[in-house]
Amino acid sequence: MTFDLAAYLRERRQLVDEALDVYLPPASQPPPRLHEAMRYSLFCGGKRLRPILALAGAEAVGGEPHHVLPLACAVECIHTFSLIHDDLPAIDDDDLRRGNPTNHVVYGEAMAILAGDALLALAFELIAECRLFLPADRVLDALTMVARASGTRGMVGGQVSDIECEGRDDLDEPTVASIHARKTGALLLASLLAGARLCGASVAQEAALREYGRQVGLAFQITDDILDLEGDAAKLGKPLGSDLKQDKATYPKVLGVPASRALARNASEAAVAALAGFHHQADPLRALAGYVVERES
C-alpha cells in the first residue's frame, strides 16, 4: 500500500481554502476592516490540520467529506480565533506567526480581539450549515462536541492553565499532559470525532477514533514543543525558543528532548494501532499519524 500523503494534503487544503473563501464575509462588505482582519489570519498559511481531521474522520466511517466541509471550515475558524487572541499583548505577546506580523500588529488590538470574536461566532453558524446535507440531530451532536472542546473544559481552559503555569519549576508530566490535552488536543479530537459523528459513526468506530485522536493530539503537541527548541526558524516562520523565553509548560522541560521524541513516536504508533478495525478508508488517518511527528513546521 502506498498512500500519497503529500498529494492528499494538497488536495484537501485546496478544498478547505476554497470553502473558507466562500464562507468568510468578503472584505468588500462592511465593516471591511473587520473582514480583512479575519481573512488575514485565516489565510496566513496554516496547515489546515483540524479541517483535514474533520474530513478524514467523515471518510473513515464511509461518509462523504464534502458534507462536512462547513464543519471543517468552522474548526479552522476556531483555531484561528485562538491564535489571534493568544498572540495579543495581554496574553503571549507574539509579533510573528507563520512568518507574518500577528493580527494585532497589523490591525491593532481592538480589531484583533473583535476579529477573533467574530470568527468564533461564525464557526457555530457554519457547523449549523451541515444540516443542508446531514440530519439535524447529528449536527447538534457535532456542534456540542466542538463547543465543549473550545470552552472552559477545552481550549480556553487549557490556555488559562498554561498561563498560570508559566515560570513554575515543579511541573510534572501529568500537569503538562493535562494542559496540552485541553489547549491543543481537545479541538483536534473534536474535529475528528465531529466529522465522524456527522457521518453516522458507530459506537465502536467512535471509541477507536477517540483513542487515535488522543494519541495524535499528544504526538502533535510534543512535536510542537520540540520544534520550538530545535526546529528551523525559517520553516516555522517564527523565532525558536519562545516557549523557553516564557518558561512555558512543555514536554522537553519536564522530560528532556530525547524522551519527549520517543514519547511522540510511541503516541504516533499507538494512534495507527487504534485504527486496526478500519479498512483503507482510514489510510489518510494512518498517514497523518506519521506526518504530525515528522513535520518541520
Add this chain to the structure above:
Amino acid sequence: MTFDLAAYLRERRQLVDEALDVYLPPASQPPPRLHEAMRYSLFCGGKRLRPILALAGAEAVGGEPHHVLPLACAVECIHTFSLIHDDLPAIDDDDLRRGNPTNHVVYGEAMAILAGDALLALAFELIAECRLFLPADRVLDALTMVARASGTRGMVGGQVSDIECEGRDDLDEPTVASIHARKTGALLLASLLAGARLCGASVAQEAALREYGRQVGLAFQITDDILDLEGDAAKLGKPLGSDLKQDKATYPKVLGVPASRALARNASEAAVAALAGFHHQADPLRALAGYVVERES
C-alpha cells in the same frame, strides 16, 4: 387589564439567575479563576432583558418558557461576553460597570479576554441543549439566528463600526441607526425571535415579532444614549457622559435630546401596535415596550 410588570420581571430574573448558576461551571472546578471571572461579570446585576425577551417570545406564541431557558441563558452569556470585551483597555477602556470594577480591572486583561471567549463558546453549547425539550430543526434555526446576530453582521460588526465612527462630526441618523441596530438591536431581536421560533411561531407571528423587536431595540438604545447624558449615575452604576467623552455615535448627538426622546416613545408605541394580532400571551411584551423607555438604569 393590569399586568404587574415588576412582579413579572422579578420572577423571570430569578428563573434566569437560577438557571445560569446551574449552567455555568462552578468556581470550585479547574481552572477556578476562569470560572470566577465568568461568574463575576454574569452575576453583576444585569437587567436580564435578552433572556426575558427569549422567554416572552416563547410565551407569546403559546410555548412553554421553561423549554427555552437554555437559550435565555445563552443570550445573557453572549451579552456579558460583549460587555467584558468592550470594556477592555484596547476597546472602550471602561473601569466601572453596574457600580463594580470591570472584569479586566479585577482579573487582569488576559483572563478577561479568555472569560469572554469562554462565555461565547458556552452560549452555543447551551442553545444546543434546547434539544432536550424541542425539535432539533428548530434548535438549529434558533442557533443560527443568535450566531448571526452575534457576529460580523450583528453585534461584533456594530461594535467595529461604532469604534470607527468615534470622533466623526458628519454622522447622520441612518448611520447611527445602522450601528445601533447591529451593536444592540440584533441580539435583542434574535433573543425574541429565537425564543418564538423554538416554540413553533408561524410566519405571520414571526413577522409581527420582528417588527416589535426592531422597534423595542431602537427604543432601548435611544434610551441608553439619553441615560448616559441625563441619567442618575448612582442608579446606572457608572459615571455619566462616557459616550460624550469618547465622542460616540449617539442619537442625542445627531438629533438632540428632545427629538431623541420623542423617537424612543414613538418606537415604543409602534412596538405595541405590532402586537395587535396577539392575545394576552403577549402582555409581557407589551409591558416591556413601556419599560425600555421608562427605565432609569
